[in-house]
Amino acid sequence: MESTAGGGGQLLAISDLHIGYPENRAxxxxxxxxxxxxxxxxxxxxxxxFADIDWALGTLAGRFRKVLWSPGNHELxxxxxxxxxxxxxxxxxxxxxxxxxxxxxxxxDPYPVWHGPGGPVxxxxxxxxxxxxxxxxxxxxxxxxxxxxxxxxxxxxxxxxLHPDPYPTREAWCRDxxxxxxxxxxxxxxxxxxxxxxxxxxxxxxTDVLWYPEFAMWCGTALTADWHHRFRxxxxxxxxxxxxxxxxxEGVRFEEVSVxxxxxxxxxxxxxxRPRRILPTExxxxxxxxxxxxxxxxxxxx
Numbered sequence: 001m002e003s004t005a006g007g008g009g010q011l012l013a014i015s016d017l018h019i020g021y022p023e024n025r026a027x028x029x030x031x032x033x034x035x036x037x038x039x040x041x042x043x044x045x046x047x048x049x050f051a052d053i054d055w056a057l058g059t060l061a062g063r064f065r066k067v068l069w070s071p072g073n074h075e076l077x078x079x080x081x082x083x084x085x086x087x088x089x090x091x092x093x094x095x096x097x098x099x100x101x102x103x104x105x106x107x108x109d110p111y112p113v114w115h116g117p118g119g120p121v122x123x124x125x126x127x128x129x130x131x132x133x134x135x136x137x138x139x140x141x142x143x144x145x146x147x148x149x150x151x152x153x154x155x156x157x158x159x160x161x162l163h164p165d166p167y168p169t170r171e172a173w174c175r176d177x178x179x180x181x182x183x184x185x186x187x188x189x190x191x192x193x194x195x196x197x198x199x200x201x202x203x204x205x206x207t208d209v210l211w212y213p214e215f216a217m218w219c220g221t222a223l224t225a226d227w228h229h230r231f232r233x234x235x236x237x238x239x240x241x242x243x244x245x246x247x248x249x250e251g252v253r254f255e256e257v258s259v260x261x262x263x264x265x266x267x268x269x270x271x272x273x274r275p276r277r278i279l280p281t282e283x284x285x286x287x288x289x290x291x292x293x294x295x296x297x298x299x300x301x302x
Contacts, residue, residue: 001111001122001188009037009065009116011123012275015199015239016045016072016258019056023262027273028056033064037116040064040275041123043239043257044072044199050084054098061102066112068105070125071095072199072240073218073300077161088165088173092127107181113192118279121234122188126181126198128224129174134204134216142171142217149214156218156300178223185231193234195278201238202227205249206256210241218300228252235278244268244276253281 012033019025033040040060046053046069053075061067075095078087086094096106105112107127114121132142139145149155158170167173188194196202200220207216219240228236228249235253242260246253257276259265265272 001113009033009035009039010277011039011041011114011116011118011195011279012064013041013043013197013237013255013257013278014259014273014275015041015043015237016242016260017042017047017056018045018074018259018261019047019052020049021262024259024273025056027259028059031060031063031273031275037065039066039068039114039116039123041125041195041197041237041257041278042067042069043125043197043237044070045074045239045258046072048074048077048079049082050094050098051082053095054102057099057104058102061104066105067103068112068123068125068197069099070107070197070199071127073156073158073162077157078163079161087163088167090165111184111188114195114279116279118281120192121279122192122194124185124188124194124196126196128177128181128198128200128221129170130200130218131171131174131221131223132217133222134207134219136214136217145214145217149217152212152214154212154214156215158218158300174221175223178221182227185227188231190232193232195235195237196227196231196233197237198224199238199240201241201254201256202233202236203249203254206238206241206243206247206254209243215300228254235281237278 046056096108099106107125111122111124114123135145136148164170164173202224207219237255239258242258244256
């Protein structure tokens with residue numbers, strides 16, 4: 001675990017930058033810290049191609065004191081337009097290696113400690129995937145859930161682009177990641193709270209507002225349902241759903257920090273591309289609701 005001194009900065013978070021859209025790339029070009037001590041969490045779905053991911057994380061790492069990255073499903077896609085054709089674990093490891101060259105903290109690195117306002121707190125980027133345990137109502141198996149999703153036409157593009165190699169399935173990769181990550185978190189000092197960062201929420205409750213509940217199958221795992229208490233979580237930071245808001249679950253703050261696609265953020269009253277403040281905690285932080293999603297036009301859905 002890395003201990004990093006903090007000053008008067010803020011711990012900020014953003015996700016789902018999707019810079020393949022020119023409007024979103026412009027948001028990243030304009031993103032600046034409020035002080036020299038600000039850290040930025042990037043909770044996945046930066047882009048689909050290695051070059052775009054490299055540009056975005058490198059740009060942000062050059063501006064913020066520290067950048068912490070958790071991969072989303074889009075970074076793990078082997079996309080037809082990406083010259084980097086690595087799949088599965090090899091693609092993830094390639095991204096981790098580049099992040100280290102850029103000075104970006106990844107789930108494979110020592111977890112840093114935030115000593116700024118609201119600290120000390122361990123800030124832990126995670127990579128956990130999903131295992132199809134968030135099944136649609138009435139379904140009891142993955143096959144039943146996928147059949148239902150295909151029937152409605154709401155099927156995540158992961159089924160075609162996110163390869164688990166060398167694991168036989170994405171859920172096998174997920175189980176391995178959950179087990180290894182759980183051991184790391186259990187070894188943290190018991191007197192320190194945590195901010196856990198994952199592209200997917202650690203509990204199913206944020207998916208309850210989805211327009212298409214079947215999409216929840218690609219949104220996390222029931223294996224982490226108790227982690228917000230088990231690992232002393234002060235705030236759980238996630239993205240993926242494109243429903244930026246704050247919710248409270250069993251007394252723990254869950255913060256969805258996504259930007260989303262231009263067609264989504266244009267409908268919101270707040271200016272787009274602004275990170276959420278995680279620490280110091282904002283007074284009166286509550287459930288800032290947003291329109292449920294995703295819809296059928298979402299880039300994840302085929």
